[in-house]
Amino acid sequence: MARTTQKSATRKGPAVRKKRAPRTPPAHRVLALVATRKGAWLFHGDATRKTWRVDGPHFLGHIVNHLVLDPRDGRTLLAAAKTGHLGPTIFRSTDRGRTWKEASTPPAFAKSAEGEIGRAVDHTFWLTPCHANEPNAWYAGTSPQGLFRSDDGGDTWQPFSYINDDPQYRTWMGTVQDGTPDGPKLHSIIVDPRDPAHLYFSMSGGGVHESVDGGRSFSPLVKGMEVVDGFDVRNIAFHDPHCVRLCPSNPDRLYQQNHCGIYRIDRPSNEWTRIGKKMPRRVGDIGFPIVVHPRDADTAWVFPMDGTMVWPRTSPAGKPAVYVTRNGGKSWQRLDTGLPESQAWWTVKRQAMTADGQDPVGLYFGTTSGELWMSRDEGKRWTCIARNLPEIYAVETVQIP
Amino acid sequence: MKVLIPGPLLSYTQKREVEASGATLTELLTDLDRQYPGLRFRIIDEQHEMRPHMRFFVNGEQLFDMTHSLRTTDAVQIVQALSGG
Numbered sequence: 195m196a197r198t199t200q201k202s203a204t205r206k207g208p209a210v211r212k213k214r215a216p217r218t219p220p221a222h223r224v225l226a227l228v229a230t231r232k233g234a235w236l237f238h239g240d241a242t243r244k245t246w247r248v249d250g251p252h253f254l255g256h257i258v259n260h261l262v263l264d265p266r267d268g269r270t271l272l273a274a275a276k277t278g279h280l281g282p283t284i285f286r287s288t289d290r291g292r293t294w295k296e297a298s299t300p301p302a303f304a305k306s307a308e309g310e311i312g313r314a315v316d317h318t319f320w321l322t323p324c325h326a327n328e329p330n331a332w333y334a335g336t337s338p339q340g341l342f343r344s345d346d347g348g349d350t351w352q353p354f355s356y357i358n359d360d361p362q363y364r365t366w367m368g369t370v371q372d373g374t375p376d377g378p379k380l381h382s383i384i385v386d387p388r389d390p391a392h393l394y395f396s397m398s399g400g401g402v403h404e405s406v407d408g409g410r411s412f413s414p415l416v417k418g419m420e421v422v423d424g425f426d427v428r429n430i431a432f433h434d435p436h437c438v439r440l441c442p443s444n445p446d447r448l449y450q451q452n453h454c455g456i457y458r459i460d461r462p463s464n465e466w467t468r469i470g471k472k473m474p475r476r477v478g479d480i481g482f483p484i485v486v487h488p489r490d491a492d493t494a495w496v497f498p499m500d501g502t503m504v505w506p507r508t509s510p511a512g513k514p515a516v517y518v519t520r521n522g523g524k525s526w527q528r529l530d531t532g533l534p535e536s537q538a539w540w541t542v543k544r545q546a547m548t549a550d551g552q553d554p555v556g557l558y559f560g561t562t563s564g565e566l567w568m569s570r571d572e573g574k575r576w577t578c579i580a581r582n583l584p585e586i587y588a589v590e591t592v593q594i595p
Numbered sequence: 596m597k598v599l600i601p602g603p604l605l606s607y608t609q610k611r612e613v614e615a616s617g618a619t620l621t622e623l624l625t626d627l628d629r630q631y632p633g634l635r636f637r638i639i640d641e642q643h644e645m646r647p648h649m650r651f652f653v654n655g656e657q658l659f660d661m662t663h664s665l666r667t668t669d670a671v672q673i674v675q676a677l678s679g680g
Binding site: 277278279280281283296297298300302303304305306311312313314315 | 603604632633636637638639640641642643644646647648649675676677
């Protein structure tokens with residue numbers, strides 16, 4: 195990010211240090227949307243992001259995998275929910291969470307032909323508003339892997355594209371036994387801000403996929419990605435991208451946190467580069483989330499976890515830290531000021547870390563132990579703004595005028 | 596016929612016991628969903644299978660066949676096993 199420096203008034207004399215103008219309070223407040231294993235919470239920040247008003251729980255007892263506010267209207271809120279036993283649904287609010295209505299037709303696979311075994315949506319995992327030019331349209335990714343679309347603000351959902359029932363894609367999706375412990379997932383649905391027909395999605399497992407024709411066709415985008423030792427890298431089913439993000443300031447650049455490392459791709463190249471090799475060896479480059487800077491495509495943040503031996507999926511050595519790259523992955527710096535120095539055995543799931551659009555950027559993450567942390571200075575210092583929540587599955591932010 | 600509703604579905608019906616009609620369990624659920632939109636999908640999936648932990652009892656007998664014939668005098672109970680943590 196460019197910074198302005200003050201130059202001295204004369205070449206020989208001492209530098210004239212101008213008094214720094216007080217920082218103008220940001221015009222927007224930040225609303226943090228927190229989805230947990232037992233419900234959803236909304237945290238309303240003040241203009242300085244120093245105090246937070248909590249609103250919740252919403253849907254206490256529901257497993258909420260994602261809570262997303264529509265940036266196109268600033269008021270429509272969708273929650274992907276289920277309980278331990280009731281089937282999956284989508285709750286909708288058009289007044290930013292004051293009142294809720296259930297979707298008329300939640301995402302559901304097509305009924306299978308007689309004699310065939312069909313799939314049933316266990317839960318909706320991921321929600322993405324469609325392109326800015328497609329108001330009220332949303333995409334959803336499910337477990338098991340399915341891609342769905344709503345064109346009416348999340349009230350009714352239909353299978354999108356052909357992949358849900360395509361024999362090749364079904365092979366790449368594998369079986370439920372092949373997926374993550376709480377079910378295989380379709381996630382990281384990304385819409386190119388320049389072109390609503392240019393789409394990406396990812397599957398755990400099943401690789402990264404791209405469409406340039408609005409979903410009429412998709413093709414894998416996995417070259418350069420590694421798989422677990424012993425598996426065949428040519429088999430798309432063995433690829434496990436955990437989280438993929440597109441840089442808003444350079445939509446040709448994407449970052450990926452994978453089961454097997456951190457990657458970057460610069461389109462039109464079709465090959466990912468493992469930039470996580472530059473992480474400290476004792477920490478490694480395994481994790482779930484990755485966050486990109488809203489205005490600087492060279493900056494991204496990750497939250498590494500212990501992916502050794504039996505995969506404890508905790509902070510490495512019980513010492514949680516965020517790592518940042520400011521040069522596209524050539525080097526990484528540890529950011530842990532304010533975080534516990536030891537004996538903190540939590541981690542951060544793939545949807546549970548995000549940034550806001552303020553300057554300096556605010557970073558947020560929710561932990562598996564129910565703590566919500568944030569930084570007002572791009573990760574230099576961390577503050578815990580909520581404790582004792584249920585396990586946090588997702589954190590999103592939106593700027594409110 | 597009378598249908599007993601489990602606690603997790605009371606947000607739909609607002610009452611423990613409701614009236615619904617149908618010649619089979621499938622038809623009964625269609626009528627319940629007409630009266631209480633969204634209820635059916637929470638307990639029956641898109642392949643028309645009962646979701647895990649959902650059970651149907653008719654006159655005290657547990658049934659898994661959704662085409663089971665019903666009479667207007669039958670008492671239907673929808674039960675949910677609340678296992679897990």
